[in-house]
Amino acid sequence: MSERDEGQLVGTFPSIPKQIRAQQKRLALLESGRSLFIKKGYEQTTAKDIASYAGVATGTFYRYFSDKRQLLLALLEDKMEKLMPPVPNWMHRNPEQLLASLLENYNNSLEAIGIHRVLPELLPKDPELSEVMLEARKSLHARIYKGLQSAKDEGLTWKDLDLDIVAWTIILMVENSPEKAEQSGSPLEYDEMAKVICRLVFPPQIMEKLCVSKAESKR
Amino acid sequence: MSERDEGQLVGTFPSIPKQIRAQQKRLALLESGRSLFIKKGYEQTTAKDIASYAGVATGTFYRYFSDKRQLLLALLEDKMEKLMPPVPNWMHRNPEQLLASLLENYNNSLEAIGIHRVLPELLPKDPELSEVMLEARKSLHARIYKGLQSAKDEGLTWKDLDLDIVAWTIILMVENSPEKAEQSGSPLEYDEMAKVICRLVFPPQIMEKLCVSKAESKR
């Protein structure tokens, strides 16, 4: 143990500041947990697995997290906020393009995190976690709902638009698109999805206008 | 339980024949497994749990199933076929009504089974199961696709209808509707969902025609 530092004389940093090293270890564990959860599922991943994949000892795991579950919650918290897309402004520009990029962005972040895959395994038995996720989803729903609401107020949408169901449909498509991509093998057709969503929201003639005007404004 | 015996009046059999009793026990275990899987998740449910919830001893479980996983597979096989809805014939009658009833039926069966909730927990670690489910989903997709295809061929749909994505969206809505109902607390709005789907598929003027003609034909 001591030899490791022998070469360090004057002028070298005696060590990376403790807090930072600890932080790195914590991150390593988080990342290790994330990737093992995704690879093997939550239950199949043991604390020991996570520790050794992160290159630390079992006991060290418990210095940073009280528990496997807590690591998962930390992962969620860490990443959740990044998953909140902005309220779309449907008048802003060509809505299909807008949606396509929103979809792509959201999907990328989601994929970057990936923990959504283990959630179904846990929700039934962990009401707190369930609550957390439900909140997140509600908040996402609210965001989309709000965007749709203003579009509807502007008279842009189908008159009888059921905001709730459409918002929910959009969320479904977004959340499940990674899986779809996997199964179909083809890269995601974000614009196809966007087209579908637009059709749900805007009558054809409005779509045309929106596109035209946006196209014009681009000039 | 008691209704089951209603038909038995005078001269009832002193005992239910062995095979039937065994079959009942098997079914009790299946049902017990199903309900515990849904309630507590697959991993959290032990063979002992399933047995005692079914009112039998641990060892009895192993007379009927080689293990927990096999019980799950039996559940799937037992029920899978019931989940295949007929290819919808869009010209048959008012498509919204058609869809609403299809949705309701499918949803009822799905709910009656309920195992779809434990699948996400298992798929990552059980490739065989994964395969089974993927096949089921593909077959469902194909069925819907086919229905849409004929509608498109008839010129009933949007000209640029992306059959694949729309079929997939419909599946998503169907599969997730139970969850939605739970979260919103309100009973499922099948007709709202049907309306949304119809909007994805049929241009408004066609919808009108379809509805009118069907309404007329009803007279």
Add this chain to the structure above:
Amino acid sequence: MSERDEGQLVGTFPSIPKQIRAQQKRLALLESGRSLFIKKGYEQTTAKDIASYAGVATGTFYRYFSDKRQLLLALLEDKMEKLMPPVPNWMHRNPEQLLASLLENYNNSLEAIGIHRVLPELLPKDPELSEVMLEARKSLHARIYKGLQSAKDEGLTWKDLDLDIVAWTIILMVENSPEKAEQSGSPLEYDEMAKVICRLVFPPQIMEKLCVSKAESKR
């Protein structure tokens, strides 16, 4: 069940007398136990195995035997007596021939029984059984000892013959000869073994005399 007897009219034996059938069942179980014990070892053999190999139901086993162990004891008792060879009379005839045939006989009975193979597994944990076996062995030892004793009294043996050790050596050879045969692959060389034993007991000149006189008496 009932059809089985339908063909029986007047004059046929209504059934084999009950006691005899029961006895047959008992024997079937004994034989089944014996052969499974030999094949798979005592611990590895379950009561159920024994019953089904004997073609009866599990419960039936317990009508005839209180227990796996008791079946084994029954096997031992049943067969033990058959294992007691007569006290050899060394003056009777050519001792090598005498021994060779004794060895062969004993070995054949032992092999026919075969349970000696499971005993080592049980002796440590079953003092009663241990006792039984020890007695049997002592009795065998006594028998051989007695034969040697009279030979020694007649002045036929080495003067300093250690009866105990020689008797014991003989038992060892007898008991282990089946295994030896198995391993060497060759059929047992009973006469070689007999020759060795004779050398242990008789000085060469006596051997010669014995053989000569026996050979003469044969004329």
Add this chain to the structure above:
Amino acid sequence: MSERDEGQLVGTFPSIPKQIRAQQKRLALLESGRSLFIKKGYEQTTAKDIASYAGVATGTFYRYFSDKRQLLLALLEDKMEKLMPPVPNWMHRNPEQLLASLLENYNNSLEAIGIHRVLPELLPKDPELSEVMLEARKSLHARIYKGLQSAKDEGLTWKDLDLDIVAWTIILMVENSPEKAEQSGSPLEYDEMAKVICRLVFPPQIMEKLCVSKAESKR
């Protein structure tokens, strides 16, 4: 236990280094297994038993051994080599003395190990183990055979000596002597056994010569 530390005076290490402690634990488990196997038989001994008799928790057992069987194999490997006696050189000195001491040595090691008692229980169901033991026995046989062969080549033995059977008889005597001692209650008469064996191998006049010359050479 305490003698082991005798050399440590002032400044003893506050703790035995990890590897050594682990090794000790492993040895404790081995010893515990050995003694329980002997006392209760292999099947009757559970991993839990072994662990608690060794003063550790159940789980610890599984850190050091993958299961009971592996512990047994380790015992065998650990000790097997110690059981290989040197090829006896019959001309070296008084053969009776030579044999007696060989017997005593071998017997002591065998006794110190003691696992030979559980083997019969396992051999039928564990072909690999069976193989290992068969090899060991063959090697022992070969060793004795070789010694006898050279003696025969020197013309020291009976002309018609059947090397195979005699070697086998010697092995039997050696392997079973502990049991004999137990049953007779008396300490082992190694010299009596040695005398018996010598009688199997050497004609009386040769024995005399050998003894005389050795006695002389001692002067």
Add this chain to the structure above:
DNA sequence: TATGAATGAGGATTCATTCAT
């Protein structure tokens, strides 16, 4: 603070034995 050996509760599974039919 880091380590990883040790712990032991708890899940999966088997099987001797009972008992309703």
Add this chain to the structure above:
DNA sequence: TATGAATGAATCCTCATTCAT
């Protein structure tokens, strides 16, 4: 008397968590 399904205690083994170093 025969059956074989049912029982549940007892085994094997894993893994979350602790703790001495």
